[in-house]
Amino acid sequence: MSKDKELYQDPIREKIIGFIQNAYEQKSNILNVVIILFIVIGGVSFMRNTSEGKMSEANSAFGIAQNSYINGLQDFALIEFKDISDTYSGDNAGFMAELYIAAEAFSNGEFDDADSRLKTISGKFGIEVLNANMVGMRADIALSQGNNVEAISLYEDAVKKCSLENYKLKFNLGKLYAMQVNGDHKKVVEIATGLLDKEISNNVVRNNIEEIKAFSQHFTM
Secondary structure, eight states, X not given: OOHHHHHHHHHHHHHHHHHHHHHTHHHHHHHHHHHHHHHHHTTXXXXXXXXXXXXXXXXXXXXXXXXXXXXXXXXXXXXXXXXXXXXXXXXXXXXXXXXXXXXXXXXXXXXXXXXHHHHHHTTOSSOHHHHHHHHHHHXXXXXXXXXXXXXXXXXXXXXXXXXXXXXXXXXXXXXXXXXXXXXXXHHHHHHHHHHXXXXXXXXXXXXXXXXXXXXXXXXXO
């Protein structure tokens, strides 16, 4: 390992660990979106690619499993989600169940399983924030496993899929960490400067970007 990498590897890894821990919040973000969608539209439009009878069965099964999960019966709910995923494979009920299973695996640090499931259902939902967060979770997994080039690509994809600025900032923050580990300090400074030129309401995110920029500037002098 070069002297340059020795200087910045450990501090950045500490930041990455903190970032990945915060990324666990994406589990709640994603599941909350699913819950809201299911309640607001009754699962009808969301599961429109199923027949009427099958859709009714899927709605009922998913509703029971989701309520169990919300009420703290995660073990029972996960068994039900796995059954729904198998029974309604290829339908939105199955995709939604897979999302719950993947999010739980992600929060438990079972990254390979989570990534595999997220990859399978990627792009299956017509809701940009949901699809973007799934890609963001895959990027977090790649970053935590040291697959920095893949992480950068996934973060960029997540940014493109989402129009909400708070999520775009989060994905860009992950991208900056991955680029720092790769030693792309000049690019990090350029991107961070561009982000800081915009109004950022979240002071924690702004501070993180400023720290990243300052750290990389040290290696561009």
